[in-house]
Amino acid sequence: MDELDGDLRTAKAVRDMQLHMKEKRNIKKNASDIRRQKTLKRQTKQLGWFKRTKYSIGMSWMHLKQKMAEFAYSLELWKSHLKKIEGHFGTGVTSYFLFLKWIFLLNIPVCILTLGFVVIPQVLYRYYMKVPSGYAMPANSSVSFTGEELLTGGNWFEETEMYYGFYTNQTIQINNLGEYDMKFAYLFTCGGYYILTLIILALSISRSYKMNYIEGSGTQTFYMVSRVFCGWDYNITDTAAASLRHKSFFNEMKEFLSGKKKPEDDVKKLEEKCKWFFIRLLTNLLILGTIGGLAYMIYAVSGRIETNTRILADLALPLLVSAVILIVPPIFSLIARIESYEQPKNELYMNMLRTMLLKASILGILVYFWFTQTAKRENECWETLVGQEIYKLVIVDFIFTLGATFCLEFLRRIFATHCCKLKNPSPEFDIGRNTLDLIYSQALCWLGTYYSPLLSVIMILKLFIIFYVKRISVLQNCRPSLRPWRAARTHTIFMGFLFFFFLMATVAVAVGIIIIDSSHSCGPYRHDSLGDDQHYYAYRVVLDLIDSWRGEVVYEIISVITSPGSIALVLVALCVGTYYMRIVMIGHKEMVTLLRQQLAMEGRDKAYLLRMLQEASKKRKVKPSNINRTLAPQTSSLLNPGERSPGMHQ
Amino acid sequence: MFFVYSVYKRFRQLNEDKVQRDKNVKLSREEILKLPELQVNPFNDRITTVFSSSGDGGMTFEDFLDMMSVFSDNAPKNVKVEYAFRIYDFDEDDVISSDDLKQVVNRLTGEQQLNEEEMQQLIDNILEEADLDDDDSLSFAEFEHVISKAPDFIK
Secondary structure, eight states: OHHHHHHHHHHHHHHTSOOOHHHHHHHHHHHHHHHHHHHHHHOOSOOOHHHHHHHHHHHHHHHHHHHHHHHHHHHOTTHHHHHHHHHHHOHHHHHHHHHHHHHHHHHHHHHHHHIIIIIHHHHHHHHHHOOOOSOSSOOOTTOOOOSTHHHHOOGGGGGSTTSGGGSOOSEEEOTTSOEEEHHHHHHHHHHHHHHHHHHHHHHHHHHHHIIIIIHHHTTSOOHHHHHHHTOSOTTOOOHHHHHHHHHHHHHHHHHHHHHHHGGGGOOOOHHHHHHHHHHHHHHHHHHHHHHHHHHHHHHHHHHHTTSOOSHHHHHHHHHHHHHHHHHHHHHHHHHHHHHOOSSHHHHHHHHHHHHHHHHHHHHHHHHHHHHHTGGGOSSSOHHHHHHHHHHHHHHHHHHHHHHHIIIIIIIHHHHHHHTSOOSSOSOBOOHHHHHHHHHHHHHHHHHHTTTOTTHHHHHHHHHHHHHHHHHHHHHHHOBOOSSOOOHHHHHHHHHHHHHHHHHHHHHHHHHHHHTSOOOSSSSTTOOOOOOSSOOOOTTHHHHHHHHHTTTSHHHHHHHHHHSHHHHHHHHHHHHHHHHHHHHHHHHHHHHHHHHHHHHHHHHHHHHHHHHHHHHHHHHHTOOHHHHHHHHHHHHHHTTSTTSOOGGGGO | OHHHHHHHHHHHHHOHHHHHHOTTOOBOHHHHTTSHHHHTOTTHHHHHHHHOSSSSSOBOHHHHHHHHHHHSTTSOHHHHHHHHHHHHOTTOSSSEEHHHHHHHHHHHHTTSOOOHHHHHHHHHHHHHHHOTTOSSEEOHHHHHHHHTTOTTOOO
């Protein structure tokens, strides 16, 4: 086995070397030959059967692992599509598709979790117990599937595992295989997937933040360097895209250089400053007012359309919400143009922030409505109603996404190329808007998974279809953007938005579980009427469970953990930890500036010494190259020991 | 193995006859440049020179494989940085001098060119950011230091 490990180590070391393939192969061969001879020398007697088998198994295991890795690489989801898009549009547009893929993959574990622990047990329960439904009231068995349910999510769907109300509160027992308490399963699965998503999100957001902000900034940003040396998108294969890239680089450099010059005559008049301040104040107030007004409108409307039962009335609210989300953001970006920010970057961020605020407040007001109005209804299953509303929002959002793609991208191209000659026949692919749409639809999914466990399945289907639609639309209809898109940095911002929405959804669901009473007559947490002053909410199940442990050790442990004292202790510990980290960070920063100064000093020393030596060598006629060689390693060893130095190869 | 095979297929596409006849044939720079990624790349002559083992821009399959593996997503970052440094080092004196920088910028801007003053300002800016020891050129260590911190560095 030693030989095997050694081979693996060599392979890894060789991979990191900057040599040609032939030399790498030679090194590998030599190393493994030497190792083999050593092994043979050491073991004079014949290898035992056991050793031989072990070795060959190890060998084949290694090969199998390599094969699997290659196989997995070739299987990777949507790889060829992504490469193709990258070739035509560069990394900016690809970042949208990567984000879509990431969300798609994020939904899969959630989906498996809910299917495995909630949906499948309920299906088995239904199958074995022959109980038609989870509702306490007699099921309306005459309802059949007509097709319009796909849009409204009502009627027939109410009698399926789609919604909260259908799930039983019984303990499932199948052929004495064990008990399965649906109450706990439902609540703990819900908690489980929120925690799982939280962990995944937090990990990737911290990785992205670390990569783009902490390591990227330091004491000084390397803006210019990264623009110039990373200026070319090496994945571009399209000639048109390439010439566009040249232009965009040129424009960016021009823009930057003109921006650099400004500070010299930057002494703006106070008057001017005041003017801009007031204009921006005004626009911000206007936008906040618009958002507030729209939110109120949705709140007012959502109470109205309850009485009607026709399809259009059912869909009026989701249609309104989606329309607002489609129409208002472009108006915001028009307003932002009036504000005339110095940097296009700031304008973009401002737009994204406002759009997110709009979406967040709409969702917030809807949740508020559901918890204050819908949850008060006595004889209906309000959780199912909420689930239905969210289902409708998801579906209508999906239709709007498809419609917007069709109208704004496909029809516009057809119209522009055939009817009137516009200057730019095909539209640009708006990465920001599209990504924000994705984040919104994911937020809906998080909000609704508790009330409608199968929503994550719908979400997966939705994302899958959107990927293909967008892919075709991008390649057919769009042209690459002239404005450079800094994919790595905006990714962190998108992740931040996603995280914010996740927190919002989690808080909303937690409030729904802990504070709002669950329905009397349906779902896993049905209960008899307890009277006016008593509340029965879903979280009560856990409290009851803990209460039932009274007198045991577990109960004591839980009560100690949840006592105010220990929580305060944890908070204090966290604060101390944060403070310590901050101190360390400041220390590191000081160290970096010190080292930088030292480096500059060394450089000056080097230049000075070289000059001295050259003068000396002129007198003594010694070749300067020798001196270079002896001097250089000292200076560069400070930068990175072992790296090659500039003077070495002269 | 899968990767090597797909690279081989692409290599064969560049010149079916020659490769069919002799697997170890050396294709000329013009033939290598038929690769769509390289065709539009402003640094294509540098790339072919750096990866060519004979140094004249021609490539055998092994050289070609070298190039593809460095450009693949899975290549280690330090290898990528090393090759990027060699590509940008036009006069091959193991430092990126201001002349090299000028070439890089000119190739990136394409047909439109920055004027003399702007170019000088740009180069001053770059050196100010990256040149740690004030010798008016970027050594490999300096290059690696800044480039590994740039989040957009994906070749």
